[in-house]
Amino acid sequence: MLSVFPFYFFAFIFGALVGSFLNVCIYRLPKDESVVFPPSHCPKCDYRIRFYDNIPVVSYLLLGGKCRSCKTHISLQYPAVELINGLLTLFLFIKFGITWSFLFLFLFCSALVVITFIDLEHQIIPDVISLPGIVIGFAASFLLPWLGWKNSLIGILIGGGSLLIVAYGYQFLTKKEGMGGGDIKLLAMMGAFLGWRSVPFIIFVASLVGSIIGITLMVVQKKDSKLAIPFGPFLAISAILYIFFGKEIIWWYLSLAGSSPGG
Structure with a gap:
């Protein structure tokens, strides 16, 4: 030691x-x-x-x-x-x-730190971080065997596409803009760095944590459902959880559900 x-x-x-x-x-x-x-x-x-x-x-x-x-x-x-x-x-x-994984995930996590604090204060996610991040994440896939360029590319499409569908669906049903374009590009960046398998995990955990915190804040502050809470920080926390504990959390969840990856 x-x-x-x-x-x-x-x-x-x-x-x-x-x-x-x-x-x-x-x-x-x-x-x-x-x-x-x-x-x-x-x-x-x-x-x-x-x-x-x-x-x-x-x-x-x-x-x-x-x-x-x-x-x-x-x-x-x-x-x-x-x-x-x-x-x-x-x-x-x-x-x-000291590996390529460390280098690229260090860049990725550092970007998430910046995005989190900017989104918390200004409720924006700068394109100057997320858009180059998508390119860097995809480029990294050629050096990371566990990722691979196909996995990264599909991650970009599913990451950005899934939130885009949600955003359009919400706007169609409520006639109001809900999820911003910054969140869509951020999740595309996450898919680029972590692959498409990370996207369902990140969305589920971010939505769960965001809902719990959002409801808590509304009860404490006695405000209605119109309270605006940035979603970017929850996506960032979920992505970091996936990096360090993703497999363990998935296995734990499946064990609670009484199933296994092969079953």
Whole structure:
């Protein structure tokens, strides 16, 4: 265990460092700003953040969650994103090691982190992430034997097509727009990276979790069914669950149903 600890530690630190960049993407992409220029700065006083104030999680704690210059409160979202991406990277490394699977799923999960936080705040899923993600996921299928290009291509078609049908069906029945196009492209990206077999799992789990949370929020906030809840975060959580526990959850569900994959 001690022999692999440095590798685990490096994986977490690497993921957390990338998480710091993801925070820039989360803040700037909805505003159509460059994620490269200008360098990171305080949005309140424009103080340029120095490297020693940009150490993932640690700097936030040392600064007491405030800007060094103007003492403006810094959102807890920043260390949360760094911590989440660090842990995801660590778990991916433990599961896949230094492989193509690790590399592409690291890119995939990092994209999901950005999408989740943007969708929670702005209720949009940027095309600049999902559309290139579809292409990258399909390209990855040629390097990942467990995926394969046919599986990926069908995943794109089923992922995007299934939600497209749901969206049109809802609009036809209610005369209102329900599911946005961003969710459709996001699920197509998920199908590209994880294959068509992941799509039913992701839709089912996301719908289940989303329904439970949605009903809970409506009861707590005493609002009606018109309460708008972004679906992207639930899709993202379900996709991550599929990566790490998909087979186990499916087997567990089938065992409860009294059946098996072969039966």
